Amino acid sequence: MKTKIYLLVLSVAFGCIMCNSPKKEAKVIPETTTSDKKDEHKALSPADSLKLVNHQIEVKGDVEFPLQLTVDSLRKMKVTTIDNFKVVCQSGEVKKDNKVAKGVLLKDILEKAKIKQNGHKDRNFYIVARASDDYKATFSWAEIFNNPTGENTYVLFEENGKPVKSGEMILICKNDIKTGPRHVYWLKSIEVYKVK
Secondary structure, three states: OHHHHHHHHHHHHHHHHHOOOOOOOOOOOOOOOHHHHHOOOOOOOHHHHHHHHHOOEEEEEOEOOOEEEOHHHHHOOOOEEEEEEEEEOOOOOEEEEEEEEEEEEHHHHHHHHOEOOOOOOOOOEEEEEEEOOOOEEEEEHHHHHOOHHHHOEEEEEEEOOEEEOOOEOEEEEOOOOOOOOOOEOOEEEEEEEEOO
């Protein structure tokens, strides 16, 4: 019996690691009652909505204009609607299916922050999307500014008509074959670094 329980715990833990399920921070998740759990798309209270608006993503590193982005500031940028986005785990399992989502291109955010480039040939930069639990996804300058990936990588703030539940803002890359590894929940910062 103990062996079965141990194997079950190992399989669950391994599955979470493979599918990028970072630790959730209790302070961000609104409390739910038993009746709330029946409807996972419950309306947020005004206090919980305020928490979402006040959460910030820091855009920093080798940029001219460091930014502090909130859900509200993203809504004021060029917002794109994304249809039928699936989070596909490394195993091929669909972990999440968004019929519709809203967000802003990572490319637009980086253009607003303005990467510190010395001329148009200075392109050796990489971008780190970091979660609150230090999970990281990386992109190259070329992927974002000279590749279809740049038109398919978003910071989302709304899923299926509701605020994002996994940390207010998340980063996704639509054109990855397995979208899970670069699906960053609980997005905390977007960092730009020059390759040394």
